[in-house]
Amino acid sequence: MAASTSQHALSSIRLLPTGCFHPDKRASHLHSVSVGRCCPNTRNLGLVCASNSQSSVVEPVQLPGSPKSSAAPKKSSESALILIRHGESLWNEKNLFTGCVDVPLTPKGVDEAIEAGKRICNIPVDVIYTSSLIRAQMTAMLAMMQHRRKKVPIIVHNESEQAHRWSQIYSEETKKQSIPVITAWQLNERMYGELQGLNKQETADRFGKEQVHEWRRSYDIPPPNGESLEMCAERAVAYFQDQIIPQLVAGKHVMIAAHGNSLRSIIMHLDKLTSQEVISLELSTGIPMLYIFKEGKFIRRGSPAGPSEAGVYAYTKNLAQYRQKLDGLLQ
Numbered sequence: 642m643a644a645s646t647s648q649h650a651l652s653s654i655r656l657l658p659t660g661c662f663h664p665d666k667r668a669s670h671l672h673s674v675s676v677g678r679c680c681p682n683t684r685n686l687g688l689v690c691a692s693n694s695q696s697s698v699v700e701p702v703q704l705p706g707s708p709k710s711s712a713a714p715k716k717s718s719e720s721a722l723i724l725i726r727h728g729e730s731l732w733n734e735k736n737l738f739t740g741c742v743d744v745p746l747t748p749k750g751v752d753e754a755i756e757a758g759k760r761i762c763n764i765p766v767d768v769i770y771t772s773s774l775i776r777a778q779m780t781a782m783l784a785m786m787q788h789r790r791k792k793v794p795i796i797v798h799n800e801s802e803q804a805h806r807w808s809q810i811y812s813e814e815t816k817k818q819s820i821p822v823i824t825a826w827q828l829n830e831r832m833y834g835e836l837q838g839l840n841k842q843e844t845a846d847r848f849g850k851e852q853v854h855e856w857r858r859s860y861d862i863p864p865p866n867g868e869s870l871e872m873c874a875e876r877a878v879a880y881f882q883d884q885i886i887p888q889l890v891a892g893k894h895v896m897i898a899a900h901g902n903s904l905r906s907i908i909m910h911l912d913k914l915t916s917q918e919v920i921s922l923e924l925s926t927g928i929p930m931l932y933i934f935k936e937g938k939f940i941r942r943g944s945p946a947g948p949s950e951a952g953v954y955a956y957t958k959n960l961a962q963y964r965q966k967l968d969g970l971l972q
């Protein structure tokens with residue numbers, strides 16, 4: 642990527658805490674993604690046993706190219722991809738390194754998640770991915786409570802055969818009114834090693850600002866006994882490619898509620914940022930970001946400013962039509 646384009650990518654993504662970010666007008670900012678890596682011909686990408694079609698709200702997705710594929714996307718199909726960093730957590734508030742420690746949202750974080758939900762309430766969502774951490778799950782659920790379609794987000798339980806069996810839904814109609822929420826540890830925050838639970842300011846005072854900045858923002862330098870961004874990317878981007886891209890290819894609209902660093906690694910991948918560029922990529926809590934996936938490419942649309950904002954819906958015919966449907970203007 643040319644340096645100037647990348648600079649633009651960075652300046653557009655660095656979100657303001659107030660969330661007054663508007664969709665990127667430069668729609669020509671297209672990036673191909675490698676889908677080949679995760680597209681063997683007939684791979685079943687559903688996350689539940691396909692043997693019992695009654696058993697879950699998750700339909701298995703078969704990729705195009707499969708002779709058996711019934712979910713092959715139309716050529717013109719496009720999908721929305723929404724990324725949301727969780728709202729403020731109790732340890733964000735206390736300025737503690739959190740990593741994989743599983744702490745809930747603060748009341749402010751709850752408000753941020755609700756606000757994020759209002760911003761995306763007109764954008765279709767067919768499947769939700771969250772990390773296995775409660776702050777991301779709370780954010781996803783609270784955001785979806787605001788959605789105008791009023792489908793019910795339902796966590797998919799596949800941790801045991803029994804959990805899977807006991808959470809079956811026996812009504813096709815009820816399944817239609819549901820959105821599967823798939824939790825994946827691969828989307829967790831980067832593991833912060835021996836920094837977890839330490840105060841960020843006190844750590845900077847002790848080890849020096851530069852050292853702590855290097856641990857927090859560099860690409861390949863891990864904090865003591867923790868994961869670097871590169872290590873976090875290895876699992877988060879692999880999961881994105883293996884599990885999430887096939888959903889988008891199949892025409893599903895996807896929301897991911899995750900964390901500062903797991904999302905930084907995914908954005909780095911989508912926007913082809915270099916390891917230098919990613920250093921200055923900061924994500925605010927509770928700000929949704931929208932990408933459109935079309936013909937194998939991701940088009941970054943920035944952060945929808947709110948339900949009344951026109952630009953993002955005007956951008957694609959499908960989003961505009963979906964919104965009109967919600968408005969009751971279309972049959």
Ligand SMILES: O=C(O)[C@H](O)COP(=O)(O)O
Nearest residue numbers: 737738739740830857901
């Ligand atoms: O894990 C944490 O402490 C935060 O969620 C992210 O921290 P960072 O801003 O240091 O990457």
